[in-house]
Amino acid sequence: MSPGRISVNVVNLGRVAYRSSLQIQQQYIRQHFDSSSQTPNTVLLCEHDPVYTTGIRRAPYPAEEEQRLKDLGAEFFRTNRGGLITFHGPGQMVCYPILNLGCFKKSVRWYVCELEKTVIKMCGKFGIKASTSPDTGVWVGNNKICAIGIHCGRYITSHGLGLNCNTDMSWFDHIVPCGIVGKGVTSLSQELGRDVTIEEAAPVLLQAFSEQFNCMIIECLCVQKKQTLN
Template sequence: MRRGPAVRLLFLGAVPYAEALRVQERCVAAARAARGPGALPGPGPARGGPEALPAESVVLSEPSRPVYAWGLRGAPGAAAAAALRARGAALVAARRGGHITFHGPGQLLAFPVLDLRRRRLPLRAYVAALEALVVRLCRRLGLGSARALPPPFTGVWMGDSKLCAIGVHCRNHITSHGLALNCCTDLSWFEHIVPCGLEGKGVTSLSHQLGQHVTVSHVLQPFLDSFQEVFDCTLVSSEDPRD
């Protein structure tokens, strides 16, 4: 059954975090161009007619190498940055909200590029929709106790441990960045930072919670199903992010 307007799906597989960011930026540029200066709010099709590529996108990837990324609330100091690099991780500044966190193999990254004006969706409601998406995914996998908490505890939690981090950016109503869901992530990387700036909180993964090895590929289809339900859209796969 076809749902609402089409959203372009770009699944990059295992790629460096910086490459996922570059693809995301191309999608942001395409979304702004598709809307155009005279476009009106509303759920209509992308400019260029029904055969045009969808104006909105979601970029999915699995980081191929460990990286620490921080948002608008500040970078680590010089000594802390040197210590993190010494452990073999890259450091990247990301234009999103939130503090420092870790991205690496075994983690599903999702960068939705959506037009919140067209969707008539306030930014806080959009963040809540991302949380609802992951909670819905968790319930599909049998984790009924997954929950979202009020700010500043943005994300999805299992008890006092964060399962999924969320950090977004929005400019001219076009979103970027998004969420990082720990599937079979090596959680020891989080021990060297204060994840998302939250003291006294833990980090967990689907593998840890379910007691079995859960890869990104295992959760991909239930994630896509949950995305389509929450955002009332039809995902259309695209193999070439430069199309």
């Protein structure tokens, strides 16, 4: 580890309810604001049961549409992240960085761009050519492989990204993902023509994150096991 290199803890929450993930994020955010706390920068990794979430970029999603989606067997949440409606569910790796941008660069635009570059770099490690577009997120051609929607208050970040690994893509058929008409969605499995699990993708994403944010990743996969990734 080079002098002054920032450490970022990774906490793998496993399969967790979306409501619980919001509460856990708030716990970490409050610790950052507590002057007596030595809270490390943290990345929360998890997977959710089927849930549709909306952001704050447009007027509230109509109540009848909310009920229609709930009738499919998914939960529905209105959040304070940026962006429009998206889906989280089994087979999608969700990454919630709870970072103090004062440790990196106090720029929300920079931060979102770094998240995009992280996912592009990760896709490259799998041999997938991904890119950005005028619309936030990471794309393979005209299909979005990773949605990004963040919140930042007093330079503490929350929410983050959802990367499709071996997600059941039919859940996206019931919405216009991120409000972008005429474009589709894809996954690592779909692009590679084989099953790519979250377990396979997670260490590749963390390696790309470590490189892009120039930080040292400390994986806290369980109480007894920690390993560093330079």
